[in-house]
Amino acid sequence: MVGNLILVLGDQLSPVLSSLKAGDKHSDVVLLAEVATEASYVKHHKKKIAFLFSAMRHFAEELREDGWTVEYVRLDDPQNTGSLGAEVARFSERWNPARVIVTEAGEWRLQEEMRRWSDALGRPVDVLPDDRFLSSREEFAAWADGRKQLRMEYFYREMRRKTGLLMEGDKPAGGKWNYDAENRKPAAGDLFMPKPFRTNPDEITRQVLDLVYLEFADHFGDLEPFWFAVTRADADAAFENFVAQALPRFGDFQDAMLTGQRFLYHAVVSHYLNAGLLDPLAVCRRVERAYLDGDVPLNAAEGFIRQIIGWREYARGIYWLKMPDYAGSNFFSATRPLPDFYWTGKTDMACLAAAIGQTREEAYAHHIQRLMVTGNFAMLAGIDPHQVHEWYLAVYADAYEWVEMPNTVGMSQFADGGLLGSKPYAASGNYINKMSDYCGNCCFDVKQKTGDGACPFNSLYWHFLDRNREKLDGNPRLGPVYRTWDRMTADKQQAYRESADAFLDALS
Incomplete structure (x- = not known):
């Protein structure tokens, strides 16, 4: 018998995890498990699975070196039961712990499963808050309570005040909270483009790559090539490389997209x-220090910090505030199936081919490629938002439901009707x-509005607004757009409808 069995999930690879802080390395046992249910509930990108399995194996070694007793279950272990609940049961029987301790899951379905473990195991299961986040679920719910509208900007200001990041007393540095208006410059191909930090796979990672190649061939x-960091030290090195090489110009060009430049100045x-x-x-403090030392401009530092303590925390708050109903949101009643080219990348639309192609190869695309290319197209074309959500969850190495679903269902698809964002990003x-x-580089002409050879986004844009007018007409941010539509001749409006209908019929 041991003191406790501490389960660490694949997205909890931190030595300051609440479950580890509550444990005793001299008497407790830590369990990490690679299980088929978590790897395959959507067909996650091969690189994502390889990244997590390798990072988990390296973290297990880190814990052992720190004095913990660690049970590690590999996917191909003959005794692997294939699910977290069954693995917890198996090792509870082996070690007979007084209780099981785990930090709360990031996804609602797994959190609900954990609630049933105590009865199934016949012993206490302590589910502790995940205090790696700056705002607890309870704090976010208290902030949201009674508000007519939930807007990230106001939540972000509270996080700035709470953390003191980029604050001068009770005022924001530079006199403004948000420098997004300065962060929309298009990039030119002759700019110097830094490269993300890359690692060479070690023996542990090579074993994982061989495993993923065999077990997840249909994902x-x-x-390969596989260059992600899989240790804390290399992740720190990757971040320091960003601060030194790319952060100074990150702000200016964070919304830019260039053919052949997949990373630009992103972290x-x-x-x-x-x-x-x-x-x-810690990464936000490091970026703040770079600004205070005069190494990076304020718009770059603020833009990065806003993504972390603003959007990231806000998305998590929305997720836990509104689940499980949030998953079924479909404000526009969109039902069109996700086109096959989202999986193959084979499309004549150059922007979509570029974004999906690099997603296939890198398990990465930056936020504007996700929002304004793949996401924008899906919303304009009336794609089922749940299918869009499952695609984003599957294809990106950083995608976990707590952060991906609000960004897809809410921000990208406006399927929540404006809970998360103030207008559709159309x-x-x-x-x-x-x-x-x-x-x-596209076979479609972006300057041609309708007819053969016209950029499909042009007619789809007006078709989307026209068919959803009843739901969007009252949105104050869309008033000028609808006035532009109303000033068009009936023939021009009809040309947009017919061009979009022809494209959508062919898409189906």
């Missing part, structure tokens, strides 16, 4: 944050042309 995406560390290899407050081809060079 989405390319497995490419969200998968490390979401798996526990990096601490969110755009025609003009936006993509402004913020990228994709259109110059």
